[in-house]
Amino acid sequence: MDLESAMSLHLKLLDSLVTVEDRSLCKIRAMAECGGPTGEAPPMPISALEELGLGITSMAGRLQYALSIHLHVDKPEAWETAHYLKGEADGQARILYVGRAVAQATAAGAAPSLPLRPGLSVGHERVTYGTLGAFVASTRDSDRIRFLSNNHVLAACDRGTQGDDILQPGPYQGGKAPRSRIGALDEKEELHRDGVTPNIMDAATCVLDGDVSFHVGELRGLSASIPPPVAVIGSQVAKVGSTTKRTTGTVIDIGFSTKLWYQGEGYLRFDDLMVVASDEVGKRFSRGGDSGALVFRPDSREPVGLHIGGTELDEARGIPVSYVAPLDPILKKLGVTLIS
Missing domain, CATH: 2.40.10.10 (Trypsin-like serine proteases)
Known part of the structure; x- marks a missing residue:
């Protein structure tokens, strides 16, 4: 994706992480995965950015960009969230386990x-x-x-x-x-x-x-x-x-x-x-x-x-x-x- 698209996607997904209040991304995920607001989703901690980091990386030189996802903890729910975010980027994302x-x-x-x-x-x-x-x-x-x-x-x-x-x-x-x-x-x-x-x-x-x-x-x-x-x-x-x-x-x-x-x-x-x-x-x-x-x-x-x-x-x-x-x-x- 181009830089403008990557920045727009980054801001959209970042907002979904930092505004969650019910310890889940149910509404966001259900609408994307199940077509409605009633689907189930894995739990997502309020302090999402303590477990995940989100940014922009380059691919194919500096002409194409992708989402960059860092995992600060090695937990199944964190990995699941990371792969969900990658899906939201249509696979144009890189996941790295980096530690706290x-x-x-x-x-x-x-x-x-x-x-x-x-x-x-x-x-x-x-x-x-x-x-x-x-x-x-x-x-x-x-x-x-x-x-x-x-x-x-x-x-x-x-x-x-x-x-x-x-x-x-x-x-x-x-x-x-x-x-x-x-x-x-x-x-x-x-x-x-x-x-x-x-x-x-x-x-x-x-x-x-x-x-x-x-x-x-x-x-x-x-x-x-x-x-x-x-x-x-x-x-x-x-x-x-x-x-x-x-x-x-x-x-x-x-x-x-x-x-x-x-x-x-x-x-x-x-x-x-x-x-x-x-x-x-x-x-x-x-x-x-x-x-x-x-x-x-x-x-x-x-x-x-x-x-x-x-x-x-x-x-x-x-x-x-x-x-x-x-x-x-x-x-x-x-x-x-x-x-x-």
């Missing part, structure tokens, strides 16, 4: 490191740690350097307030105020926690203390051009994370809707994500601690997004994937531009 989706701000191991550079461990004093994504300049205050990462890394899922200490390394790796302070929480985009209102980003900035040195590292020479997700699907991308360092992968889906598990917060809904699968055999694109890493195209040096989480699945059981929020809306919302 989580925000990835945890792991172990690093020492303080200056000058700062993308890929280092950082975090609010109330979190474990995540990744320094990229250095940015504010459109409101260009005299001070900032860096970009996730809200759940720098703002502790909105529990942090402007001016709070940001540490390097993160607290789980030994960072402790005041000796490990590198700057202060600056701007953040608040997260919607009701599980219904969609988030399209998980982002915040830290303003560096004046005596902290920095280097753009592997992000030197990034393009000022940020391509839209539809131009990136099927492309190779890379990121530099605190845990897995530099990895590469392929953008397999765009416009993806799912729920990610946030420790201490529960499931948060996200829409319009990009999905990345690793290019490297036996190696994931991301793991815990990589949250906040900037994702870019290594060939064109175009930045494309900010890593926010991934799935926990063992590679032997399925396909672990990573979730990336498109970058352009993030930069505009926070009022910053990349430094490279």
